[in-house]
Amino acid sequence: MTPDARRATIAVAVMVLVLLVPGPLAMLGAMIAAGIAGLLFLARTAHTGAPARTEDRFPVRLHRGVSIGCLIAFALLLVTLPILATATGDAVLSLFDLFYRAGSFVFGGGHVVLPLLQAETVQTGLVEPGAFLAGYGAAQAVPGPLFTFSAFLGAVTTSGPSGALGASIALVAIFLPSALLIIGVLPLWNRLRRAPRVQRALKGVNAGVVGLLAAALYDPVFTEGVTGPHSLVIVAVAFVALTAWKAPAWAVVLGAAGLGALLL
DSSP states (O other): OOOSHHHHHHHHHHHHHHHHSOSHHHHHHHHHHHHHHHHHHOOOOOOOSOOOHHHHOOOOOOOHHHHHHHHHHHHHHHHHHHHHHHHHOOHHHHHHHHHHHHHHSOOSSGGGHHHHHIIIIITTTSSOHHHHHHHHHHHHTSSSOGGGHHHHHHHTOSSSSOHHHHHHHHHHHHHHHHHHHHHHHHHHHHHHTTOHHHHHHHHHHHHHHHHHHHHHIIIIIIHHHOOSHHHHHHHHHHHHHHHTSOOOHHHHHHHHHHHHHHHO
């Protein structure tokens, strides 16, 4: 997603900003800046030939009122949940707000959500650091989106709702923003995806996502997971097994767990 110098520069700039100024607002600002940079400095994607008719058809049709209602609901929840959680002190609302904000501020792959989740759960004492990394490792060994990691975090919280209730709240809250946005944008999608300005902005955002993934690889994965030479040995062995020997992810995770029991 960064095949040229300009997109690579956008990715590195986003990585630097997110690492030096951590937090959800910095991440959101970095992605907005990446989109603006793409709009200003990146060329439109070149197309060869006429697109097929099937590419222009989107069978899902939604009433405009439903879409607008979903966009309004997304914005209202994003604004009012923190206020209500703070005013009432309700643990359920606080947990729902935490994961709803994480789902709202994430762009790109699920790994991008890791810094946000770590800041909101580990750094606040809601989840133990060891449990966070163990859950992340287990999530890599099973199929499905990484967002399901939120269910594990909701289940192991040290205060407020936990167990099945905490897992359900976290899982619904983190997926709800994207569901509302998808329904809200669907009526405009065919028009938006052909707009040259939107194409350039999306290319910038895609480059920014690469920077976010790089930042997430360093913090919290590397900083929390690689704490000494023994853990670095485990990482190196697991990396070779996964990339060179094409071992399945679940086997690599189990093997790393075994090495950890012996070396750490």
